[in-house]
Amino acid sequence: MKKYKKIYFVGIKGVGMAPIAIIAKQAKFEVAGSDVSEEFITDAVLKKEGIHPLIGFNSDNVKKFVALSKNQEVLVIATAAHGGFKNPEASFAQSIGIKVISHGQAVGYFMSGELFGRKDFERISVAGAHGKTTITALLALCFSSLGLDPSYTVGTSEIFPVGSAGHFGRGKYFIAEADEYAAEIEKDKTPKFLYQYPKFLIINNIDFDHPDFYNSIDEIVVAFEKLTLNVQKNGTLIVNGDDLRIKEVVKKIRKDIHVITYGVSQKNDFCITQYAQEEFSSHFTVFSKGINIGRFTLSVPGFHNAKNALSAIALLLEIGVSVQKIQEILPQFGGTKRRSEKVGITKNGALVIDDYAHHPLEIQKTLSTLRTAFGQKKIICIFQPHTFSRTLALLSEFSMSFADCDSLIFLPTFASARDEISDEKEYNQKIKSAFAKVEKNVKILEKGDDVVEYISQNFDNSSNILITMGAGDIYKVGYKLINK
Structure with a gap:
């Protein structure tokens, strides 16, 4: 009851x-x-x-x-x-x-099944500084396509072509994105993911983020170590074996936990090779312990996404899904809202893409992927930093993250409610000064409408790719561009 x-x-x-x-x-x-x-x-x-x-x-x-x-x-x-x-x-x-x-x-309460009067949920958690939304969404798509009717919660609005990022299923699996940020910044500083007790845990990477909560990368590593303690007895830990910080975490886990590694190195249990990208599709081969298990196709671009998919392949094989079936369902995944999402075309033929990237590494990977996908076309990046704490803490890294765009349009920082800034104008000026030193065409504008007007006058043609980027409300600029 x-x-x-x-x-x-x-x-x-x-x-x-x-x-x-x-x-x-x-x-x-x-x-x-x-x-x-x-x-x-x-x-x-x-x-x-x-x-x-x-x-x-x-x-x-x-x-x-x-x-x-x-x-x-x-x-x-x-x-x-x-x-x-x-x-x-x-x-x-x-x-x-x-x-x-x-x-x-x-999220932890929902996964336990107690709220719904259910005791049958096999819990799957996906953690990591980057890629966790994509991996969780990909698993939701795969499990749904297999007819397993999972329950899932993913940190976005839509999964293409599944639909809503939340679903209550009749099946036994509950898949959840596992966030390392604080549950409540004053009353409950427990990292959110420590409320999850998975049977299967994927850790994709460990990187420094959320400087308003974590003082150092060491504190983040400790949080991930604690997360591994939550894995159920005789559970399975699937990790990016190329990540040096994850390697240190794995050394400390309980002996009853089954560890599966994936990555580029041939020392991993699952290794990705022969990657090739064709515009917005990618192809790669997977080896397991020296054996070629098959060629796989994704309908989303980027080597980082292929590697993300490798974690899902490892999990699907672990629960008994055949290689052939995985090869059939992976191409169905069309990505998620705000992850290299094709928003539309402007009246003069420029393709508009939107991406949630708000960390230097995410920006680098996304722009590199678009450069590979679109070759000689010019990439115009419209970037809105997200939170003063993150932007200031990683300012030097941010200013070097835009090598693969031809022009950068910079908007003021999208402040979070948790930002404690006495003078936004002063801090924005400091950030602008750092971005102005980027060795490329940098245009600093104040409002989204200014961006729309500037783009319309300078870049609205089919030889350009326009990408709005950031975790704030920058995506609205993309819709204004295609509706102008």
């Missing part, structure tokens, strides 16, 4: 929150939630599921939602943004005795 009947989501439009709200709705809970008025990439999928976010945060929203229900039948889930547990809706819920948990806690 279900303990809760109603679930309220504070910050329901977020790419972490929207998928679990959809899961709850599909699992027949009464669902409601609130957020800011700005357009989000999750708006369409929420609407499709019959979820209509309330605008603004007000304790009356929760009061009306509870109505005549017993408090113990209502659960409130609060995002780390918008004040976290201090949000007026979360605070009010706590004051009247309603259980309030963070998004990180909620």
